[in-house]
Amino acid sequence: MAVIGNDVFFAGIAELNERLRSREFTAEELARAFVRRLAQLGPSYNALALALEREAIRKAKDVDKDLKIERLRGPLQGIPYGVKDLLSYKGHPTTWGAKPYAGQVFDYNATAIDKLDAVGAVLTGKLAMVELAGGGGYRLASASLTGPGLNPWDRTRWAGGSSSGSAAAVAAGLVAFAIGSETSGSIVTPASYCGVTALRPTYGLVSRHGAMALSWTLDKLGPFARSAEDCGRILQAIAGGDGKDPGSAGKSFYYAPQYERPVKGLKVGYAAVDFAERAEEPARPAFQTALAALKETGVTLVETKLPQFPYGPIVATILAAEQGSIFEPLIASGKVNDLADAAQIAGLKASLEVPAKDYLKAMRLRRIIQEDITKLFTQVDVLVAPGRPGPATKLDQPLDRGGFQPASGTPPGLQGLVQAGNLAGLPALVVPCGFAGDLPVALQIVGLPFSENLLLALGREFQARTDWHKKRPPEV
Amino acid sequence: MKLTRRELAAVVSATAVVSATAVAAAQTEPRAANPDELQTARNRLTANGELLAQQEVPMATEPAFQFKA
Numbered sequence: 001m002a003v004i005g006n007d008v009f010f011a012g013i014a015e016l017n018e019r020l021r022s023r024e025f026t027a028e029e030l031a032r033a034f035v036r037r038l039a040q041l042g043p044s045y046n047a048l049a050l051a052l053e054r055e056a057i058r059k060a061k062d063v064d065k066d067l068k069i070e071r072l073r074g075p076l077q078g079i080p081y082g083v084k085d086l087l088s089y090k091g092h093p094t095t096w097g098a099k100p101y102a103g104q105v106f107d108y109n110a111t112a113i114d115k116l117d118a119v120g121a122v123l124t125g126k127l128a129m130v131e132l133a134g135g136g137g138y139r140l141a142s143a144s145l146t147g148p149g150l151n152p153w154d155r156t157r158w159a160g161g162s163s164s165g166s167a168a169a170v171a172a173g174l175v176a177f178a179i180g181s182e183t184s185g186s187i188v189t190p191a192s193y194c195g196v197t198a199l200r201p202t203y204g205l206v207s208r209h210g211a212m213a214l215s216w217t218l219d220k221l222g223p224f225a226r227s228a229e230d231c232g233r234i235l236q237a238i239a240g241g242d243g244k245d246p247g248s249a250g251k252s253f254y255y256a257p258q259y260e261r262p263v264k265g266l267k268v269g270y271a272a273v274d275f276a277e278r279a280e281e282p283a284r285p286a287f288q289t290a291l292a293a294l295k296e297t298g299v300t301l302v303e304t305k306l307p308q309f310p311y312g313p314i315v316a317t318i319l320a321a322e323q324g325s326i327f328e329p330l331i332a333s334g335k336v337n338d339l340a341d342a343a344q345i346a347g348l349k350a351s352l353e354v355p356a357k358d359y360l361k362a363m364r365l366r367r368i369i370q371e372d373i374t375k376l377f378t379q380v381d382v383l384v385a386p387g388r389p390g391p392a393t394k395l396d397q398p399l400d401r402g403g404f405q406p407a408s409g410t411p412p413g414l415q416g417l418v419q420a421g422n423l424a425g426l427p428a429l430v431v432p433c434g435f436a437g438d439l440p441v442a443l444q445i446v447g448l449p450f451s452e453n454l455l456l457a458l459g460r461e462f463q464a465r466t467d468w469h470k471k472r473p474p475e476v
Numbered sequence: 477m478k479l480t481r482r483e484l485a486a487v488v489s490a491t492a493v494v495s496a497t498a499v500a501a502a503q504t505e506p507r508a509a510n511p512d513e514l515q516t517a518r519n520r521l522t523a524n525g526e527l528l529a530q531q532e533v534p535m536a537t538e539p540a541f542q543f544k545a
Contacts, residue, residue, distance in 0.1 A: 137517075141511040217541065310531070312522035320521060344511050352519035363539030365531055370540055 002026070004033035009471055010172030013075050013230045016176060018080045020067065027067065027078035027122065030060045031060035032165035034080035035124040038174040041476070042125065045155070046147040047165040049085035049095060050126040051406055057120045066120065074358040075233050077120030081176040084166050085126040086133060087221075088211040089113055094211045097144050097162075101333040110210025111245070112179055112221055112238045127165030127178055131339055133186060133214045134162040135323040136347030138317075139400045141393075146391035150393050151193060152473040153439050159390035160190030161225070161399075172476045177225040179235055181211060183218045184315050184422045188444055191224060191430040192387030195440025197459070197469050198224040199231040202449040203425030204249030204259035206235070207242030213321040216247060218315070218422055227469055228429060228459030231256065235294075235452060243438045264298030266458065269380030271305060271413030278406050278413050280390030283441045286434030287386055290466075293433075294384065296470065297461040302380050304414075307372040311416035314362045314369070315423060321359035324351030343400055370424045374448070382458060383446040385414040387430050391439030402408035406416065417468060421446050432468040441466070 042048025149164025163180030167190030
């Protein structure tokens with residue numbers, strides 16, 4: 001019986017795959033080690049929704065049979081992973097992180113799970129999340145069936161939301177990678193707070209069949225992992241057209257950064273103010289160092305700014321109208337009152353009252369935003385900004401009060417990039433870029449729709465020169 | 477929905493785990509939206525709508541429902 005050392009829990013996909021193929025350990029041994037760790041440590045971060053020990057071991061045994069006869073299915077074969085509990089897994093509870101759905105069971109798998117199963121990845125558990133992925137707008141980190149997502153770097157801090165468990169589980173080495181979702185910030189925020197690499201794909205690139213709908217026109221699924229390289233491998237496996245998802249772009253993705261144009265000479269749009277006055281003071285040195293590391297890749301930094309739109313109110317209006325329709329049965333039944341967060345309950349109830357004219361105005365403005373952002377990308381190849389202006393917030397900090405505010409009169413920089421990127425369906429890569437005190441901070445790299453290979457190529461170059469993505473929380 | 481006995485057993489045991497977690501997490505009583513919270517949420521939506529109304533959009537601009545490269 002092979003001994004699985006602690007380093008294995010923090011190894012990248014290529015290394016794990018190589019060690020499996022060289023028979024250093026079997027897929028079953030690896031799955032047993034990961035699923036035990038997830039079951040033991042997951043609850044200490046409120047990151048675990050459901051451990052899937054029996055299913056994981058059964059799958060791993062199948063992988064071992066395949067490996068024995070050299071039936072190779074790619075780099076994810078035998079790699080343990082987790083999914084946010086908004087993805088359906090046949091015959092098992094899918095709670096959407098919310099008490100009213102605690103006993104919900106579907107009789108089919110999400111397409112993303114089926115695709116990962118087909119390449120031999122081993123699902124070891126479902127991961128905790130903010131209830132209903134934050135629909136309605138929550139005030140406190142405790143807005144979850146499993147309690148507040150605790151940050152592995154400091155358990156008095158929030159893991160971020162709504163993909164709290166996905167980010168925390170990767171950071172703590174409980175899974176080799178995880179799948180999360182973003183409607184407006186739910187991948188970028190927890191990845192930034194937990195110090196892991198993550199990718200929000202272009203809208204429509206990854207099927208959402210079997211995933212809870214919060215907003216049909218905004219929802220995306222994406223990977224949390226140890227590096228840009230790993231995110232590329234995972235995206236290749238889960239991307240692709242799907243007739244079961246009306247929003248599917250019908251496109252596949254092949255991870256091939258070697259065929260991208262050289263990073264040297266890329267025009268990177270940024271706003272200096274985002275890394276200074278618009279960043280929280282303890283995070284500024286890390287952001288400045290990260291900018292310097294980015295320059296070392298040979299890119300040209302170009303001062304730029306986003307087209308001016310009220311991005312926040314536009315996203316909020318679209319989200320409210322769509323979630324109001326989606327969750328109307330929950331609201332009408334009164335079971336909405338069983339949610340954990342009072343602000344979220346009120347937000348969902350109010351969302352039934354969004355006038356059609358407001359929703360359509362927001363969607364028309366969205367078209368103009370898409371056009372203006374496309375024009376912006378004629379001047380730059382990618383945009384770079386902090387993932388969040390500072391490190392993870394304290395657990396009891398109200399999340400609906402706006403957070404850090406720079407001095408009045410501070411230029412806007414790329415403020416609203418998360419909302420703008422989601423409105424325009426743009427992909428974003430999150431890469432850890434240093435520390436504010438003992439807490440990680442990150443950059444987001446944003447590009448045109450379907451430019452994932454370019455983002456991953458830049459992320460790979462950045463991570464070849466830095467080691468922030470390899471840092472581990474002290475207690476794990 | 478048709479489940480095999482094995483799948484049913486998995487559901488029952490797993491539901492028990494989730495339910496126990498849910499009970500622990502929800503030891504605070506469920507909180508219905510109080511009138512102030514609801515009014516605050518409504519006010520926020522109204523303010524958003526008023527802000528959107530100030531934005532000029534050419535008459536020919538159709539809503540965005542498709543996202544293309």
